[in-house]
Amino acid sequence: MDRLHLMTVFVAVGEEESFAGGARRLGMSPPAVTRAISALEARLGVKLLQRTTRYVRVTEAGQRYLDDARRILGEVDEADEAAAGINAAPRGHLTVTAPVLFGKMFVMPGIVDYLSRYPDADVSALFLDRVVNMLEEGVDVAVRIGPLPDSSMRAIKVGQVRRVLCASPAYLEQHGIPQSPQALRERTVIAASGVSPAVEWKFGPESAPANIKLKPRLTVTSNDAAIEAARSGLGITRLMSYQIAPHLAAGELKIVLSEYENAPLPIHIVHRESKYGSAKVRSFIDLMADRLRADKHLN
Numbered sequence: 105m106d107r108l109h110l111m112t113v114f115v116a117v118g119e120e121e122s123f124a125g126g127a128r129r130l131g132m133s134p135p136a137v138t139r140a141i142s143a144l145e146a147r148l149g150v151k152l153l154q155r156t157t158r159y160v161r162v163t164e165a166g167q168r169y170l171d172d173a174r175r176i177l178g179e180v181d182e183a184d185e186a187a188a189g190i191n192a193a194p195r196g197h198l199t200v201t202a203p204v205l206f207g208k209m210f211v212m213p214g215i216v217d218y219l220s221r222y223p224d225a226d227v228s229a230l231f232l233d234r235v236v237n238m239l240e241e242g243v244d245v246a247v248r249i250g251p252l253p254d255s256s257m258r259a260i261k262v263g264q265v266r267r268v269l270c271a272s273p274a275y276l277e278q279h280g281i282p283q284s285p286q287a288l289r290e291r292t293v294i295a296a297s298g299v300s301p302a303v304e305w306k307f308g309p310e311s312a313p314a315n316i317k318l319k320p321r322l323t324v325t326s327n328d329a330a331i332e333a334a335r336s337g338l339g340i341t342r343l344m345s346y347q348i349a350p351h352l353a354a355g356e357l358k359i360v361l362s363e364y365e366n367a368p369l370p371i372h373i374v375h376r377e378s379k380y381g382s383a384k385v386r387s388f389i390d391l392m393a394d395r396l397r398a399d400k401h402l403n
Contacts, residue, residue: 107147108180111173113140114152118162118170123155171239175376182382194384195224201238202247205327205347207231210399211247214392221391225384233327238376244385246374247392249344257374262393263402264368266345270357274337282340285316285364292339295320296330305342307364314364331357344369349401371402 117126117137127137145152152166162170202211207229215227230236236243238257252259275292282288285307295303295318303323307314322338324330330341331348335356351357373389373396396402 108177110140110144110147111177113137114144115170115173115177117141117153117160118166121160123160174239178376193224194222194387196382196384197226197228198245198384198388199228199230199241199243200245200247200388201230201232201236201241201243203249204231204233205344206247206249209346210396210402211392214388214395217395218388218391222384222387238374244375245388245392247396248372248374250369252370252372252374257376259372259374260389260393261370261372262396263371263399265371265402266365266368267342268345268348268359268365269340269342269361270348270352270359271334271340272337272356273358275334275339276358276360278337281360285314285361288316288318288340292322293318293320294330294333294339294341295323296327296341296343297323297325306366307361309367313366346401371396 113126113130113132116129117123120126120129123137123141124134126132127134130137132140141153148169150165150169151163152169154161154163200211200215201207208231211231212229215229219225219227230241230243235248236246238244238246248259249265269288279291282291285305288305293303303320304315304317307316322333324333327343327347330343331351333339334341335351340360348357352359373393375385375389
């Protein structure tokens with residue numbers, strides 16, 4: 105059997121975790137799918153799938169082969185597109201992910217711009233405060249804040265942000281500006297669990313960090329809520345600099361203890377494109393990189 109066909113069948117079965125599901129996706133009969141998987145395993149001399157009466161799971165070798173097969177099939181599709189001239193204009197579906205507030209403030213305007221420029225493209229935006237597995241969830245482009253783990257993904261640095269402490273001018277006037285991280289123990293603290301779930305804030309350089317354990321008076325599950333509580337004068341909170349930028353500009357919040365801040369966190373656009381680079385992904389990355397690099401709040 106054709107090797108690319110066998111890879112295609114294996115990817116379908118591995119992603120669906122079912123021979124029947126893979127057959128439905130490909131419009132093949134279940135026996136034909138079973139024969140294809142058996143032929144592939146015989147060719148490789150490796151067991152790729154664990155089969156029981158209740159489920160199908162990839163083996164350790166199968167997971168590595170699944171990742172490689174996805175990449176290879178994606179490159180073949182992109183090579184076909186390039187040869188057919190589809191790269192002349194972005195088209196098709198694009199899935200993008202970013203943190204919730206960052207996505208709302210910086211990525212969504214770029215998506216709107218992208219869709220306005222390219223009428224044959226459509227986008228799914230996953231704005232989540234967790235790291236999305238791009239391969240498993242079918243994500244084409246991600247915006248990530250913080251150091252990147254080693255991976256096969258490609259990354260483009262587009263800016264940086266800081267983790268900052270802030271409070272309203274009214275709160276600081278009434279209670280005074282803290283002069284050291286230890287002084288936070290005598291202040292009202294608002295903790296956003298998405299940023300500091302352990303309620304232990306680290307200050308200073310990596311070479312000599314100071315960890316301060318705090319008991320917040322208010323713990324919230326969203327950064328928006330922490331911002332509103334701080335703006336209302338309840339206390340001091342810790343957030344990303346981009347999250348409070350509009351409120352700093354409006355004079356509703358002020359940064360404190362800036363001399364104790366950690367090193368800035370890099371912002372990257374991460375993607376899993378091959379050397380061919382489909383037009384839809386390449387055009388979106390170029391547009392978003394230009395927008396983020398030009399934003400004064402991120403550089």
